[in-house]
Amino acid sequence: MVEKEGVIIRDYAIKRILQGILLVFAVSFLVFALMYMMPGNPIDIVTDSKVSPEKKAEIAHELGYDLPFLVQYKNWLVKAVHLDFGNSLRYKNPVWDMMAARIPYSLKLCGLSMILELLIALPIGLVCAVKKDSFFDRFTVNFSLLLSSIPSFWLGALAILLFAVKLDLVPISGYSTWQNYLMPVITMAIGGVGGTLRITKTEVLDVINEKYVTTAYAKGLPKRVVLVKHVLRNSLILVTTLVFMSIPWLISGAVITEKIFGFPGMGNLLLNSIVQQDIPVVQAVLLIIAILTVVCNLISDLIMGLLDPRIRQTLSGGDN
Secondary structure (H helix, E strand, O other): OOOOOOOHHHHHHHHHHHHHHHHHHHHHHHHHHHHHHOOOOOOHHHHOOOHHHHHHHHHHHHOOOOOOOOHHHHHHHHHOOOOOEEOOOOOEHHHHHHHHHHHHHHHHHHHHHHHHHHHHHHHHHHHHHOOOOOOHHHHHHHHHHHHHOOHHHHHHHHHHHHHHHHHOOOOOOOOOOOHHHHHHHHHHHHHHHHHHHHHOOOOOOOOHHHHHHHHHHHOOHHHHHHHHHHHHHHHHHHHHHHHHHHHHHHHHHHHHHHHHHHOOHHHHHHHHHHHHHHHHHHHHHHHHHHHHHHHHHHHHHHHHHHHHHHHHHOOOOOOO
């Protein structure tokens, strides 16, 4: 039985990996095509208005912009596999070096935001499930919906105005000290607390009616032990997958937050590159986010398959 489950998980993993690879290729093609069809000429960015058309044509030939679309895409994809995304049109620096310098800041910002979000949402979601339909439950769920509907740019601007300008408690921008992370982390975490809280509550309500929970109560275990050890732990299966799935969206969603607080992360780099029409940088950042999305979805699917026996039973065709 164990060997059969191992084969099922292995076949499922191989299938999902192949699907992920195809999806990455499809996304890379769409990213390159969108940048290719953008209005304007990238050569105008790297040259002065006084440069002759002949010289512009020569530069376009050197950069490969005069080649057919599919040839350009093939050359770009082959180089991207080796992390060679070319040079920035605006700054003349290698694109990968620019991203490598910013990725740690984005990962730190997103990681701290996710930890804070889980520390707030998981216990409150558990309490809401235990006190279902109480005033605390209704107020918390409705308030979480309100928080989820607040735009991050408005929340970030409000935080700067209140805590940095009026109260002078934290710096307005920067990234050198831990105080610089307070407002960006809280701003990003608040947006995700509502969704994680409601999902945790729903999962806890499903688990709390299971037979093994009733058995734990019948054995005389304290309510706190049952809720934490049996209910919350088994409810974290779906929450764990959501954590992996939210990583790429946290990074992409940090675009506005990083811009507001002057944070030198991937989101800020992407937004500036779009405004400046720095096509190689935009293509590289979008491709990295797409790959990260596929990888995180794959990891979450595999974790669900390993932790949840119901999924393994479905994959085996319902055999017990």
